[in-house]
Amino acid sequence: MTAPVRIDHATPGSPAAVFLDRDGVVVTNHPAYLRRVADVELLPGVGPALRRLNAAGRALVLVTNQAVVGKHLITLEQALDIHRHITDTLTREGVMLTASYLCPHVAADGCPCRKPEPGMLTSAIRDLSLDPARSTMIGDACTDVEAGRRAGVEAMLVLTGRGRDEVTRLRAPATVVEDLPGAVSALVDRWSVTA
Numbered sequence: 226m227t228a229p230v231r232i233d234h235a236t237p238g239s240p241a242a243v244f245l246d247r248d249g250v251v252v253t254n255h256p257a258y259l260r261r262v263a264d265v266e267l268l269p270g271v272g273p274a275l276r277r278l279n280a281a282g283r284a285l286v287l288v289t290n291q292a293v294v295g296k297h298l299i300t301l302e303q304a305l306d307i308h309r310h311i312t313d314t315l316t317r318e319g320v321m322l323t324a325s326y327l328c329p330h331v332a333a334d335g336c337p338c339r340k341p342e343p344g345m346l347t348s349a350i351r352d353l354s355l356d357p358a359r360s361t362m363i364g365d366a367c368t369d370v371e372a373g374r375r376a377g378v379e380a381m382l383v384l385t386g387r388g389r390d391e392v393t394r395l396r397a398p399a400t401v402v403e404d405l406p407g408a409v410s411a412l413v414d415r416w417s418v419t420a
């Protein structure tokens with residue numbers, strides 16, 4: 226025996242998660258990418274909605290495609306600064322995030338993490354011992370829905386961000402809701418019925 230014994234511990238309380246796309250769900254979507262900290266703007270009601278998920282014991286995991294890095298429009302450092310600004314803002318709102326996963330690649334890279342590939346979700350499921358069958362992906366794009374489906378996670382499509390355009394192209398099953406607070410209300414209602 227040369228290797229240590231690894232013992233995995235489930236996330237305290239509950240291994241269920243809510244995966245959140247970032248741009249268009251948590252913060253305002255910018256069609257030509259979010260490139261500056263000054264352009265970060267939380268969407269209405271996001272702080273209270275995410276606190277409700279915390280109160281329900283859900284792990285919150287941000288999963289964000291940032292091809293703006295792979296296209297060399299900003300550096301990875303700048304993208305991480307913007308992301309940290311967003312997570313700091315959520316922390317000040319009293320939200321507890323479990324983890325973030327950021328894909329810096331472009332489609333041509335063929336990486337396993339850029340949504341609709343499920344790699345960011347499957348990594349989180351493995352790293353954090355989450356239960357996909359009790360988890361939900363909330364996004365504003367069909368690629369979010371597809372990534373959720375491939376990871377074995379149910380999906381909700383919000384109509385903020387790109388959602389109003391994307392909903393017309395939706396091919397996979399997803400619950401369509403107005404926005405993140407609407408998604409959270411639907412989830413919490415369901416959990417209180419099945420609890």
Ligand SMILES: [Mg+2]
Pocket residue numbers: 246247248249250254364365366386387
């Ligand atoms: Mg989005």
Ligand SMILES: [Zn+2]
Pocket residue numbers: 328329330336337338339
């Ligand atoms: Zn990637």
